Amino acid sequence: MPNYSLAIFDFDGTLADSFPWFIASLDQTADHFHLNRVDPAEIEALRELSSREALNHLGVPMLKLPAITLYMHRLFAEGMHDIRLFAGASDMLFALHDAGVKLALVSSNAEANVRHVLGDAAGLIDRYACGSSLWGKAQKFGAVLRALRQSPANAIAIGDEIRDIDAARQAGVAVGVTTFGYNSRKALERHAPDYLFGDYTAMTQAVVG
Secondary structure: OOOOOEEEEOOEOOOEOOHHHHHHHHHHHHHHOOOOOOOHHHHHHHOOOOHHHHHHHHOOOHHHHHHHHHHHHHHHHHHHHHOOEOOOHHHHHHHHHHOOOEEEEEEOOOHHHHHHHHHHHHHHOOEEEEOOOOOOHHHHHHHHHHHOOOOHHHEEEEEOOHHHHHHHHHHOOEEEEEOOOOOOHHHHHOOOOOEEEOOHHHHHHHHHO
16 A cells, blocks of 8 residues: 555646746736846745745735736746646656555646646646635645545645645645755755655655555
8 A cells, every 4th residue: 555545746846847937937027016026146045935935035015915926827827838847747646646646736826727737647636726725725735635535644745845844734744845846955954844855756655655
């Protein structure tokens, strides 16, 4: 039997190599909402911060955040033909599916965008929980667990950010994070996830055993 019967994935920075697109879109978003542009020299420093810390550092008004999120989702939809899964991500999803692991995807990105980039792997996902949520990722994790009738003890959430670790802890599930996504390895280590994944082979081994 697999180590975990359910794997809940983040999308951007975990399965999809969208960080370069994100950086390229920041100036357009800043101009649209009359915010300060990001100095390229700041980018590595931002990878050390949580999402909320990064927003505060950039001076993004919280009241504008829903509109900014919606705007960036539209930009993603326009540019998603240039966004690809990380090498090995699709093979990993197929391997977990073949091993009998249920798969879920929780993302603030739109489901249509996610499905497009996933391509043939989109049909492997048993449950999508996409789009913005007032209650955050932990609530979405709980909804996935209930919908798929899974115990938190048998589930693992896999993301690439500090907030993914926090949400997994709140939901009572194990958590693994990639070291090639948004937050740096050093920043992630400070929050003590159960697993740090440098590649998809290690991820598959941790989930399947």
